[in-house]
Amino acid sequence: MKLNEQQQKFVHTWGTLGTNWGINKTMAQLHALLMISEKPMSTEQMMDTLQISRGNTNMNVRALVEWGLASKEMISGDRKDFYSAKKDIWVVARQIAKQRRKRELEPVIAALVELKGGTEVNRENEELLNRVNDIEDFALKVDKMLEKFEKSDENWFYKVLLKLV
Amino acid sequence: MKLNEQQQKFVHTWGTLGTNWGINKTMAQLHALLMISEKPMSTEQMMDTLQISRGNTNMNVRALVEWGLASKEMISGDRKDFYSAKKDIWVVARQIAKQRRKRELEPVIAALVELKGGTEVNRENEELLNRVNDIEDFALKVDKMLEKFEKSDENWFYKVLLKLV
């Protein structure tokens, strides 16, 4: 697939954004590419278009599948695997929220709970316990919110926004 | 400042968390340390406690100040600079939201707007324009939400949560 100038810019921009969000460039660029491609793409096509290696393509496209942002497709009459992306940004946002909750929030909550369990309540640990309690409380709230978001739709989000603003 | 076992664990945990959130380990550990310290700390004390170099300490403590997560304090009779952290987790969360909005969201919105501006509306770019519009729309909504969050307090957040869940 040969990209025109605007399409290249988009892929590039999305790649940079990914970097800022802790997603690696290749993964984000593959995602961008699949989002603007009308047909599912093969590994070869993706390698060609983005000028990256086979291994890199394979690893990152599978990461996308694991994140629920792309899916493997079979095209009859062809032995290759093809991939396409979820194009609905709300679905994408929810999948990302899900991953981040799992990877960034849950471990902290677990760690804080464990920390509290082993901490003696005395003058020396007072400040520590205050901090841990506050953070845990906050983390649990954010966790709940994300959980809700994961299960909701665009319409819900829009309503919430109206209430807030 | 000599940390007891629990305090060390806390600093360590917060450091790991920071890493997952794209904040470097030292910055997060310094923040944790200042959060559980009852008194403001000097560069020396922080270096000692965390076993890190002067340069590293200086750079990261200044990053904390820049993020609004710590502040410089003068202690009369001492020439050194001392630092202390915001201890209210709500304040901390809001400051982080502010930074992330500025660094991760605003550049995307700008890039998308620019991209749209230079894109010819034709069959070839149809998919691209759809994606860009959707993403822009979503990004603007999130941006609004974060903006609101930045200006609100714990109580507001709690109310919102009640409505949602």
Added chain:
DNA sequence: TTGTACTTTCAATATTTATCGAAAATTAAA
């Protein structure tokens, strides 16, 4: 089976990011 098209793995390499430590710059007391 065997050969072929395709996918996956992984050690080597490159790139990016964080950290150190010593020199330079700044600040404030003498």
Added chain:
DNA sequence: TTTAATTTTCGATAAATATTGAAAGTACAA
């Protein structure tokens, strides 16, 4: 001023992360 204490900068180095490319693995048609 001069001097000493302290902070900041920055090139060198280390650590972490991403990417390559070739070899190994898999699946499927003949």
